[in-house]
Amino acid sequence: MATRADVARLAGVSESTVSYALNGQRSIKPETKRRVLAAVKKLNYRPHFAAGVLAGGKSSSIGLIFPSYGGSFSSLHFDYVEGIIDGAKSRGYHVIVWPGEETTSGEISHFYQTGLISGLILMEILDVDARVNALHEAQIPFAMIGRTANPEKFRYVDRDFEKVAEASLAHLVEFGHRGIAVLTHRRVVDGHVVSVDDRFAKAISETATKMSLKIHLITHENSVDGGTLAFKDFTKLKSKVTGVIGLADLLTVGFTAAARSVGIDIPNEISIIGLNNPPQQVNLVQPHLTVISLPAREMGRAAAEILIDEIAGEQTQSPQQLWSGELVQASSTSPLKKP
Numbered sequence: 001m002a003t004r005a006d007v008a009r010l011a012g013v014s015e016s017t018v019s020y021a022l023n024g025q026r027s028i029k030p031e032t033k034r035r036v037l038a039a040v041k042k043l044n045y046r047p048h049f050a051a052g053v054l055a056g057g058k059s060s061s062i063g064l065i066f067p068s069y070g071g072s073f074s075s076l077h078f079d080y081v082e083g084i085i086d087g088a089k090s091r092g093y094h095v096i097v098w099p100g101e102e103t104t105s106g107e108i109s110h111f112y113q114t115g116l117i118s119g120l121i122l123m124e125i126l127d128v129d130a131r132v133n134a135l136h137e138a139q140i141p142f143a144m145i146g147r148t149a150n151p152e153k154f155r156y157v158d159r160d161f162e163k164v165a166e167a168s169l170a171h172l173v174e175f176g177h178r179g180i181a182v183l184t185h186r187r188v189v190d191g192h193v194v195s196v197d198d199r200f201a202k203a204i205s206e207t208a209t210k211m212s213l214k215i216h217l218i219t220h221e222n223s224v225d226g227g228t229l230a231f232k233d234f235t236k237l238k239s240k241v242t243g244v245i246g247l248a249d250l251l252t253v254g255f256t257a258a259a260r261s262v263g264i265d266i267p268n269e270i271s272i273i274g275l276n277n278p279p280q281q282v283n284l285v286q287p288h289l290t291v292i293s294l295p296a297r298e299m300g301r302a303a304a305e306i307l308i309d310e311i312a313g314e315q316t317q318s319p320q321q322l323w324s325g326e327l328v329q330a331s332s333t334s335p336l337k338k339p
Contacts, residue, residue, distance in 0.1 A: 002043035010039040010264050061094045062307055063117040065108065065131065067124050076249050076278045077123075077298055080145055088091045090301075091308045093118075118311045121303050125156075126192040143307040143319075145299060146195050151320070152225055155306050158297045159196070161203035161321035167327055168245050168273050169184025169207055171290070176336035177243030177271060180208070180215045183223045183230050183255055184247040200247045200275070216241060220251060227254015234259075234334065238270075242336055246274045249281060256285050256332070271333035287331030292324070299323050 010017045013032060016152070020028050021036035049178065058122045064084055066077070081097065088095045096117060108131060119141030120133055127149040135142045136154070144156040172180060184201045187194040201217060208215045220226035230251060234241065234337045246252025252274040259266060266272060266287055274282075274291045299321075306319050 007039045011035040022065035029241040061117045063076045063120045064097045065122050079296035081117045083297035084304045087301035087304030112134040119307045125195045127191045141310045155319040157303045157321045160324040163324040165203040165207040172243040179241040180243040181241045181246045220328045221252045222248035227251045228258040230255045231258035244272045249277045267334040290333040
């Protein structure tokens with residue numbers, strides 16, 4: 001394995017210059033930096049960043065593993081990221097964002113072992129997640145936004161799906177709606193489902209059963225086009241359904257737009273409530289969406305603080321947190337009009 005000394009000899013510079021070229025702590029001549037980087041590439045050198053932080057203790061950076069699993073990133077995802085950055089900054093840490101779907105456990109372990117980061121936050125958790133198990137076994141500090149199927153020994157923040165389900169269904173029932181369609185999506189990666197998709201749909205279904213309500217699940221990808229397809233499915237149920245609950249943000253936006261495009265009167269013909277829509281989407285939809293507010297930034301901030309607590313050997317807050325949000329009444333829901 002190549003060393004920093006090997007790179008220095010090939011580039012014709014000192015070892016300290018190699019360090020400056022890689023960490024940017026001092027300005028060096030462009031030509032010198034080009035020679036160093038060429039040597040790094042030729043030797044396939046992997047710097048051990050831990051050497052640079054030994055004097056000051058642990059790295060002051062955390063990593064964020066952020067896969068899309070074939071879907072598109074929405075403003076909702078970036079609300080979580082902004083919260084993570086805010087939470088880390090408040091504790092004197094920086095965040096290195098690592099997007100991508102093909103991140104292996106070995107890559108994650110190497111990323112940590114370089115010393116560049118002190119811990120990791122994982123998003124888009126699978127019900128059985130190899131990343132989670134690998135980090136736990138390697139004793140690498142981490143926290144999750146989301147939960148595995150058996151999360152008891154892990155640190156996480158997640159939505160309180162049961163409370164959100166109860167609040168949304170109660171709102172529609174209070175307005176006289178009994179037939180309800182639920183817009184959802186379901187992503188499967190390597191045979192395992194993205195946990196939030198199943199947890200949310202299950203919570204709605206079980207809560208509806210307790211309330212003696214009939215629901216109809218409509219499943220499509222979380223996109224505006226997916227919402228258009230969901231509306232086409234909905235038209236087959238229209239005589240049975242007057243209330244709609246959206247479990248995915250873009251799916252709900254696309255459904256609402258498709259309904260209005262064919263003259264559906266919202267909320268007089270159907271009432272729609274979104275459970276996963278960030279504030280910046282609510283007022284872009286006509287009529288404005290009634291939602292159960294999603295505190296994504298606060299959840300992201302909490303995840304960062306939970307992780308940094310573990311790194312620092314402290315406990316300033318609970319290491320397992322469920323967040324629900326509040327009902328925000330807008331123009332997309334109203335009492336059922338009697339025929």
